[in-house]
Amino acid sequence: MKVGIVEVAALAGVSEATVSRVINRRQGVAKKTRDAVENAMAELGYERVVSGQLVAIVTEHVSNPFFADVAERIASALAPHGLKTVLCPAFPGGVQEPEYIASLVDKGIAAVVFLSSSNTVEGADVEPYEMLRVRRVPYVGVNGVFADGVPVPVYSTDDALAAELAVDHLYRLGHRAIGMASGPVGNHPADRRVQSFLDAMGRRGVGGAERLVIRQSYTIEGGQAAAQTLLGLGATGIVAASDYMALGAVRGIRRRGFSVPQDVSVIGYDGSSITEFVDPPLTTVRQPAERLSAEVARSVLALIGGRNVPVGELLFDPELIIRSTTGPVPNV
Template sequence: MIPARLKLADIAELAGVSTATVSRVFNDKPGVADTTRASVMAAMESLGHSVDGSHEHESRIAVMVPELGNPTFAAFANELALQLAAAGQHMFLCSSGPGGMTEEQYLDTLLGIEVAGLISVSGSLADSLATPDQYQRLIAAGVPAVFINAHDPRVAGAFFSCSDAESIASSVAHLRSLGHTRIGLSVGQQRYQPTQRKIRAFAAQGLPRESVVSTIFSVEGGQAAASRLLDTGHTAIVCGSDMMALGAIREARTRGLEVPRDLSVVGYDDSSLMAFTDPALTTVRQPVSAMCKAAVDALLASIGGQHIDSTEMLFHPDLIIRQSTGPVT
């Protein structure tokens, strides 16, 4: 099999062949010249992995994640690798980051590879502008699929998400307990399901729509949103990601403000380093381990012939209170 830390594109680039050719070699498909097959095997060995021919007897689970530069997606990939290994399965990692293969290209490739199942994390099903066609074709071809933090009732899969409504409710309640009334929401593009859900939850807390700023899920996006919210007198900001929260803190500091004395900031994800930022970030922690276990269990049950329940299962997040939030002054 292809180890989890390698991608088809890694081997294909080194061997000077297409990703489709690499998949044919590793699935022992006909129509590949001996010299080409040898080149692919040599490329893999040169990347530090031995090839002993045992791959043909191994089942593979494809795991689709966005770019791994975001520590949250890396955490999901790592946890899924551990869970699948514990279940005796082999993970084939598909990372659709900038400069690499797109999610659509990976899905096309998976149609020609003998994978036992697919787990997709924060994939295109969470994008209201995307189509579910490629996932539908993969499932129709007999590959069961499970989705984390993305839901589409048009797709016959199992769905596991962290509750955005609970994350907003707990964040707002915490800030209100500290005396904040001018609370803003900094989120990513409104085309994405988590953004839409957070905005609805924010409104359900009785907070005005003009206190919502939608930019992009990045440090820069968080800084731009914080600039607008600070200009309109907000004393606290709930962010759609930890990266956006770091951007909000950076914007406060560029203005000579202190966090949390002048601005309280709440993140989302509880990425591994957030306890060590300055100040340590108050943030919402997704139950990554529990979500991954549920996803793996559901996929293995489906592979074993059991029916997949397509009802979305929502997991409870935890508010982790640190030093980036404090009483309103």
């Protein structure tokens, strides 16, 4: 026998209208009532129609623990509302992203989350956004505003505050030759982190900070190469634009025969849980994954439900986690 909302309503002890509101993720249903309906659907084997129930999370950084954590948190927050997430690994600005969007739009996708994907790339193709706009599929961005000022919600960690926390920590430890290992030119978060770093150095009257900024890929190898260049420039402290780059920097410093933090201090950025267990444990600026994910999920639910969500970028405060890769400037 096919199970419908009549049977679900009877088992949950609610009206059919209430079951319909839960199925369609409408407001006005108490959590206790919503849970009762969800439990009744699970017990009876009621299946929602897949069309319109999928939320795509598009990101390049599937293997990065921070992005994996954010994606998992978003999925967990959306699941109780009958939404299933699909992880789409796509190189920012590459051909995969439009192909993913085109395929999923045809299947009745409910929303898209661009998690540090094309929304981070200068001059990115706007075709996916236009495709979503025409189909009236809502979308949001994480850690990167969209090309051409596309008016959608964006949720980002405050890079200016992140740079201030990192530079201030090293400056208080006596470092003045502070370098930065950042991502490639044209990547919006990398560009902002560099400018924020330079601003933080400028506020402390440290001149010539530009020469100690090295642009590389957001990888361990990129961090290693940047650190070895910075060592040649006399840096005693390194602010990395990602934890992966910071771990690469530590490796590069050690391969040159120096110690961390006795000779050179290193600070990462992201704050993924693995950084607590590396050797030495990494000092890092931690992004607020829990708060970011919760706000993204809330906005997705609101947009799917036809409610207005403020457009523009909402900034979240990071925090400095001091561990063992930073110490006083060495005596020279």
